[in-house]
Amino acid sequence: VKPSNVTHEAAAASGLAALAAWEAIITYGQARAGQKVLIHGAAGGVGHFAVQLARHLGAFVIGTGSPASKEFVIGLGVDQFIDYTSQTIENLVQDADLVLDPMPGPHIFQSLTAAKPGGRVISLLPYDDHDGRMAAVVNQKRLFTHRVVVSSNGGTMKEIASLLQSGVLKPHLSMVFPFAELPLAHSAIDTSHTKGKIVVLGPQ
Numbered sequence: 001v002k003p004s005n006v007t008h009e010a011a012a013a014s015g016l017a018a019l020a021a022w023e024a025i026i027t028y029g030q031a032r033a034g035q036k037v038l039i040h041g042a043a044g045g046v047g048h049f050a051v052q053l054a055r056h057l058g059a060f061v062i063g064t065g066s067p068a069s070k071e072f073v074i075g076l077g078v079d080q081f082i083d084y085t086s087q088t089i090e091n092l093v094q095d096a097d098l099v100l101d102p103m104p105g106p107h108i109f110q111s112l113t114a115a116k117p118g119g120r121v122i123s124l125l126p127y128d129d130h131d132g133r134m135a136a137v138v139n140q141k142r143l144f145t146h147r148v149v150v151s152s153n154g155g156t157m158k159e160i161a162s163l164l165q166s167g168v169l170k171p172h173l174s175m176v177f178p179f180a181e182l183p184l185a186h187s188a189i190d191t192s193h194t195k196g197k198i199v200v201l202g203p204q
């Protein structure tokens, strides 16, 4: 499946995260040209692929991130960047056709508010709706919601490989560690503030 013009490191970075982005934006998000798509965590592993896919489809893409990620996210091609550390996203976006939410806990309520009535909210993490608050908003706004649980999919992987080959999708490898430094890779991921993907090389 790996295109000859894509390195092994770039291909390794484009597995699970790219598949999750595909499921969120295309399979369940059904993003289309002209739609407004809000992508939280746009600088992250899944987020940076999601931005590129939504842009490729012709959507108007809004990405969120911290000031440290602004330049990177804008470089991915977003139409609008929102700094979640200083701006209240729900005040700025209430008409998104699609929202991708990769954040844990009550962050999902920001996404439900940002979606337009009848819109789609796709999450990557589970939310425990024990008090029915989430269901109430979803019903009131007639939202489509889905939590992605990514799984291996050869057909989609071939489509991703084709977009990698043509340069439409570009994985960003912010750090590449030798196998002996695997713990450092884990420490970096644990910060929740890495950009794009981190790759660990196999043992030599």
Ligand SMILES: NC(=O)c1ccc[n+]([C@@H]2O[C@H](COP(=O)([O-])OP(=O)(O)OC[C@H]3O[C@@H](n4cnc5c(N)ncnc54)[C@H](OP(=O)(O)O)[C@@H]3O)[C@@H](O)[C@H]2O)c1
Pocket (backbone or CB within 6 Å): 016, 017, 020, 040, 041, 042, 043, 044, 045, 046, 047, 064, 065, 066, 067, 068, 069, 084, 102, 103, 123, 124, 125, 147, 148, 149, 150, 151, 189, 192, 193, 194, 195, 196
């Ligand atoms: N369900 C599934 O199938 C599936 C698949 C893949 C991943 N996941 C999960 O989805 C989550 C995201 O995965 P990932 O690989 O994209 O993670 P990641 O690469 O670690 O994402 C980190 C990014 O999140 C951003 N971020 C952190 N806090 C934020 C906030 N409050 N608002 C907006 N952006 C924020 C950071 O940007 P700043 O530095 O700018 O804050 C950073 O670039 C993880 O919890 C992962 O386990 C689930």
